[in-house]
Amino acid sequence: xxxxxxxxxxxxxxxxxxxxxxxxxxxxxxxxxxxxxxxxxxxxxxxxxxxxxxxxxxxxxxxxxxxxxxxxxxxxxxxxxxxxxxxxxxxxxxxxxxxxxxxxxxxxxxxxxxxxxxxxxxxxxxxxxxxxxxxxxxxxxxxxxxxxxxxxxxxxxxxxxxxxxxxxxxxxxxxxxxxxxxxxxxxxxxxx
Amino acid sequence: xxxxxxxxxxxxxxxxxxxxxxxxxxxxxxxxxxxxxxxxxxxxxxxxxxxxxxxxxxxxxxxxxxxxxxxxxxxxxxxxxxxxxxxxxxxxxxxxxxxxxxxxxxxxxxxxxxxxxxxxxxxxxxxxxxxxxxxxxxxxxxxxxxxxxxxxxxxxxxxxxxxxxxxxxxxxxxxxxxxxxxxxxxxxxxxxxxxxxxxxxxxxxxxxxxxxxxxxxxxxxxxxxxxxxxxxxxxxxxxxxxxxxxxxxx
Numbered sequence: 001x002x003x004x005x006x007x008x009x010x011x012x013x014x015x016x017x018x019x020x021x022x023x024x025x026x027x028x029x030x031x032x033x034x035x036x037x038x039x040x041x042x043x044x045x046x047x048x049x050x051x052x053x054x055x056x057x058x059x060x061x062x063x064x065x066x067x068x069x070x071x072x073x074x075x076x077x078x079x080x081x082x083x084x085x086x087x088x089x090x091x092x093x094x095x096x097x098x099x100x101x102x103x104x105x106x107x108x109x110x111x112x113x114x115x116x117x118x119x120x121x122x123x124x125x126x127x128x129x130x131x132x133x134x135x136x137x138x139x140x141x142x143x144x145x146x147x148x149x150x151x152x153x154x155x156x157x158x159x160x161x162x163x164x165x166x167x168x169x170x171x172x173x174x175x176x177x178x179x180x181x182x183x184x185x186x187x188x189x190x191x192x
Numbered sequence: 193x194x195x196x197x198x199x200x201x202x203x204x205x206x207x208x209x210x211x212x213x214x215x216x217x218x219x220x221x222x223x224x225x226x227x228x229x230x231x232x233x234x235x236x237x238x239x240x241x242x243x244x245x246x247x248x249x250x251x252x253x254x255x256x257x258x259x260x261x262x263x264x265x266x267x268x269x270x271x272x273x274x275x276x277x278x279x280x281x282x283x284x285x286x287x288x289x290x291x292x293x294x295x296x297x298x299x300x301x302x303x304x305x306x307x308x309x310x311x312x313x314x315x316x317x318x319x320x321x322x323x324x325x326x327x328x329x330x331x332x333x334x335x336x337x338x339x340x341x342x343x344x345x346x347x348x349x350x351x352x353x354x355x356x357x358x359x360x361x362x363x364x365x366x367x368x369x370x371x372x373x374x375x376x377x378x379x380x381x382x383x384x385x386x387x388x389x390x391x392x393x394x395x396x397x398x399x400x401x402x403x404x405x406x407x408x409x410x411x412x413x414x415x416x417x418x419x420x421x422x423x424x425x426x427x428x429x430x431x432x433x434x435x436x437x438x439x440x441x442x
Binding site: 044047048049063064065067069071073074075076084085104106120124 | 337338340341343344345347355356359437438439
């Protein structure tokens with residue numbers, strides 16, 4: 001799976017320089033960089049939510065995306081939120097959400113909401129999984145839980161995943177290929 | 193259930209007692225007592241006149257209400273979505289909002305004659321601008337973050353509208369429905385008073401010419417009761433169901 005973007009600008013400011021990224025099956029890629037470095041923008045380009053400066057939008061692979069905020073639909077229960085993307089039953093069990101199925105998003109914690117958003121991304125049976133800051137604002141225990149879920153998913157589905165974070169230790173725990181977004185316009189620098 | 197009705201019931205009872213007390217003190221034909229009104233109500237009901245005129249008004253209210261809601265919502269969503277369309281049509285909207293209801297009614301009767309179509313069109317035209325404003329704000333308040341979720345999971349067209357847009361518009365729709373019902377039935381009375389030969393407005397005009405305030409109160413209170421029942425039995429349960437996820441009781 002190959003992504004080839006030209007620059008990406010907002011107004012007069014060019015956020016991202018040309019990006020060429022090749023993903024292979026069963027691979028986790030971590031994009032690191034401080035806030036505002038363009039990580040989320042790059043994920044949105046890959047997801048087809050934004051176009052690059054040449055109006056190229058990725059439309060090919062079936063994407064599952066977990067946003068930085070869980071972005072659950074507040075009027076749907078946990079189960080319904082997952083099912084809007086695909087069947088939920090095995091996912092509720094695997095992600096330890098069985099007892100939360102009938103709850104509304106306002107009734108669950110942030111950590112649980114992240115797991116629901118993760119389950120929703122998986123329910124769509126994606127060819128590529130994009131996770132934007134999946135560990136942000138979680139305590140150590142929840143970060144470890146999320147990391148183990150990501151690794152289990154990698155083993156089971158064997159699909160490529162792209163994850164953004166600004167914490168090096170979180171990235172290393174995922175045995176991932178790490179890139180840094182550096183400069184303005186930002187370019188991808190391999191860390192290994 | 194009973195607890196939720198107890199306070200409104202006591203409050204209504206107090207209002208009727210104050211009215212009865214004032215009527216007793218004044219002993220005037222211009223302030224009939226609740227008992228006089230109740231007696232006249234039974235007479236009108238048993239003759240069939242009350243139900244006939246109430247149903248004529250009710251049908252006009254419902255027809256105008258549906259037309260205003262459908263057109264007002266469609267236009268409001270369009271203006272909320274497109275900044276250019278909103279800028280272009282804003283002067284039209286301000287003009288329509290400030291146009292007196294009476295003028296719209298007179299014009300409709302002169303253009304279309306003293307017909308049912310003219311009456312319902314006049315009422316709907318008076319309500320549409322308010323619905324447009326409310327629904328335009330609703331469209332502007334849609335969460336763009338959820339729009340991205342819809343795109344990722346390939347929700348489009350009608351499915352996107354029912355699953356993503358409509359639940360977010362629900363508070364605006366509820367406000368529009370509630371205000372609409374209250375406004376429309378008052379305008380319907382004016383329309384009936386000016387150019388129809390049946391309905392509550394027509395009857396009020398008739399009783400007015402006879403200085404019969406008891407008759408006016410019978411018809412007015414009866415229709416107010418119907419509007420209240422619609423609010424209690426239709427709008428509130430719908431709102432309660434639609435807002436269950438918020439954990440609110442309307």
